[in-house]
Amino acid sequence: MTQNLPKATIPQSSDFPAPSGSRLKNFLIVLVAVLLTVALFLGLRTQTTAVSLTTIAERSVPLELALKNGKPTLMEFYANWCSSCQAMAPDIAALEKQYGTQVNFVMLNVDNNKWLPEILHYRVDGIPHFIFMGKGGDAVASAIGEQPRTVMAANLDALLANTSLPHAKAIGQTSTFTSPVAPARGDDPRSHGSQVVN
Numbered sequence: 001m002t003q004n005l006p007k008a009t010i011p012q013s014s015d016f017p018a019p020s021g022s023r024l025k026n027f028l029i030v031l032v033a034v035l036l037t038v039a040l041f042l043g044l045r046t047q048t049t050a051v052s053l054t055t056i057a058e059r060s061v062p063l064e065l066a067l068k069n070g071k072p073t074l075m076e077f078y079a080n081w082c083s084s085c086q087a088m089a090p091d092i093a094a095l096e097k098q099y100g101t102q103v104n105f106v107m108l109n110v111d112n113n114k115w116l117p118e119i120l121h122y123r124v125d126g127i128p129h130f131i132f133m134g135k136g137g138d139a140v141a142s143a144i145g146e147q148p149r150t151v152m153a154a155n156l157d158a159l160l161a162n163t164s165l166p167h168a169k170a171i172g173q174t175s176t177f178t179s180p181v182a183p184a185r186g187d188d189p190r191s192h193g194s195q196v197v198n
Contacts, residue, residue, distance in 0.1 A: 051093040053080050057107040059096070063118070066104035066137070072159040073104040073133040074152075077124045079111050082175040084146045085128045091149040099156050126174030132159050141165040145172030 057078075066073045076092065078085040096105045108115040110127060118124075122131055122139070130143040132155055141155065151167045158165045 051089045053078055053085055053089050053107070056089060056093055056096065056105075057109065059105075060107040061104040063106050063108065066106045066133075068137075069104065070135050071102065071104050072135055072156075073106055073131075073137070074099075074156065074159075075106040075108060075131040075133060077108050077110050077115070077119065077122070077127050077129040077131075079109060079127055079175070081111075082127050084173050084175045088128055088146055091147075091152065094149065095152055095156065098153070099160075102160055103156055125178070126176060128174070132156075132165060132168075134159070134162070141168035143167065143170040143172075145170075145174040147172050 061069075061073075063075070066075070074095075076085075080086075092105070099105075108118060110119060110124060122129065122142070126144050128145065130147070130152075131139050132141040132143075134140050140159070143151070143155070147167075147170055151170055155165045155167050155170075
């Protein structure tokens with residue numbers, strides 16, 4: 001004869017109510033996780049709406065057109081890796097919005113060998129490097145490195161008025177750039193000769 005004995009059951013954690021301290025702790029963890037998720041989402045959303053150098057460059061006036069259309073020009077030598085260029089991008093975009101119908105905004109990426117003659121001509125060794133050009137395409141002033149928007153706007157106003165630029169030789173924080181050229185050996189140092197280095 002076999003007896004039917006009740007099977008022993010092991011109590012589960014769900015069988016016991018959680019202490020109120022543990023509930024509060026779990027609630028706080030969930031609340032912090034939700035807040036961090038929202039902050040991360042809003043932070044990423046803010047970053048994606050920032051002005052990019054690529055976007056500004058795509059909208060910029062081609063150099064050939066800028067030199068022929070009879071408008072003054074602001075030419076910027078830049079690179080996407082340049083932190084100073086990136087820092088100025090929102091100001092350049094705002095200036096382009098304000099002055100874009102009256103002034104050409106030209107962007108020349110120093111990583112593009114196409115612009116090597118211009119890099120050498122304007123002696124670009126730090127970026128951002130800005131060249132302010134009159135209506136005829138002649139360089140009238142330069143600014144190197146990060147510049148406050150007010151300085152850039154004052155220069156653009158003077159450029160439009162065909163008067164002396166108030167900040168004609170402004171220098172700010174730059175990202176170092178070395179052009180792929182070196183002085184040619186045997187040249188007279190006064191000849192400014194150079195050759196491409198491979």
